[in-house]
Amino acid sequence: MNKYAIIVAGGSGKRMGSAVPKQFLLLHGKPVLYYTIKTFLEAFDDLQLVLVLPEDYADMGREIIDAYFDYNRIQITSGGETRFHSVQNGLRLIHSDAIIFVHDAVRCLVTVDLIQRCYEHALRMGSAVPVTISRDSVRLLNEELNDNEVLDRNKVVLVQTPQTFHSRILRPAFEIDFKERFTDEATVVEAYGLKISLIEGEENNLKITRPVDLLIAEKLLEANLSPQSV
Ligand SMILES: Nc1ccn([C@@H]2O[C@H](COP(=O)(O)OP(=O)(O)OP(=O)(O)O)[C@@H](O)[C@H]2O)c(=O)n1
Numbered sequence: 001m002n003k004y005a006i007i008v009a010g011g012s013g014k015r016m017g018s019a020v021p022k023q024f025l026l027l028h029g030k031p032v033l034y035y036t037i038k039t040f041l042e043a044f045d046d047l048q049l050v051l052v053l054p055e056d057y058a059d060m061g062r063e064i065i066d067a068y069f070d071y072n073r074i075q076i077t078s079g080g081e082t083r084f085h086s087v088q089n090g091l092r093l094i095h096s097d098a099i100i101f102v103h104d105a106v107r108c109l110v111t112v113d114l115i116q117r118c119y120e121h122a123l124r125m126g127s128a129v130p131v132t133i134s135r136d137s138v139r140l141l142n143e144e145l146n147d148n149e150v151l152d153r154n155k156v157v158l159v160q161t162p163q164t165f166h167s168r169i170l171r172p173a174f175e176i177d178f179k180e181r182f183t184d185e186a187t188v189v190e191a192y193g194l195k196i197s198l199i200e201g202e203e204n205n206l207k208i209t210r211p212v213d214l215l216i217a218e219k220l221l222e223a224n225l226s227p228q229s230v
C-alpha cells in the first residue's frame with residue numbers, strides 16, 4: 001500500500017512567542033522539524049512525505065531538506081489559514097490510493113513504533129488515532145469557571161497525531177466546509193459521518209506548544225538518543 005505523511009508545519013507558533021515559528025527552533029543543534037521528518041522517513045522506506053510550510057518560511061524549510069534529506073521523497077506545499085486548510089493543501093498533492101498520516105511537525109518525538117502501529121491499524125480499520133490517558137483529574141466547564149462538574153477521567157483520552165486514514169476516507173472528508181470545531185482530522189472525518197478508531201499513543205509524543213515544552217523535549221531527546229544519532 002502507498003504511504004504518505006502530511007507533516008503540517010504551516011503554523012506561526014503564537015503561544016511559543018519565539019522569533020521564528022517553533023518548528024524551526026533548534027533542539028540539540030537541529031531544527032524541531034528535522035527530527036519529525038527523519039523519523040517518518042525511517043519508519044518506511046517507501047513512504048513519501050508532503051511538507052506543509054508557512055509561505056514566509058518556505059526557504060527555511062528548503063534549507064533543512066538541502067542539509068539533511070533529499071527531494072526524492074519530499075514534496076512541499078504552503079500552509080493555509082488554519083491547520084485544517086494546511087491539511088487540505090497537503091492532500092491536493094496526493095493522487096493515489098494510500099494510507100495517509102497527518103502529523104504535527106511540532107510532535108518531533110514521535111517514534112517509528114507509533115508510526116508503524118498506526119499504519120497497521122489503519123490498514124485494518126480505515127483509521128488510527130493515537131490517544132493517551134489523562135494523569136490529572138478532569139472537569140467540564142459549563143457557563144463559567146465556577147459552574148463545572150467532574151468527569152470520570154477513565155472515560156477521557158488526550159488525542160495525538162499521527163492521525164492516520166485510508167485516502168478513500170480522508171480525501172472526501174476534507175471536501176467539507178471548515179468549522180471552528182475542526183481541531184484535528186478525527187473531527188473532520190466524524191463530521192463526514194464516519195467513526196474513527198483509537199489506538200494507544202505515547203506519553204513522550206508531546207506537542208511543542210509553549211516554551212516549557214521545548215525544554216522537556218530537549219531532556220527527553222537527551223535521554224533517548226545517543227550523541228551520534230542526535
Ligand atoms: N495554519 C496552520 C496552523 C498550524 N499548523 C501546524 O499544526 C501543528 C499543530 O498546531 P499548533 O501547535 O497550534 O501550532 P501553531 O498554530 O503554530 O501554534 P499557535 O496556535 O500557538 O499559533 C503545528 O505543527 C503547526 O505548524 C499548520 O500547519 N497550519
Ligand SMILES: C[C@](O)(CO)[C@H](O)COP(=O)(O)O
Pocket residue numbers: 083104158159160161183184185207
Ligand atoms: C491535532 C492535535 O495535535 C491533536 O491533539 C491538536 O488538536 C492540535 O491543536 P492546535 O491548537 O492546533 O495545537
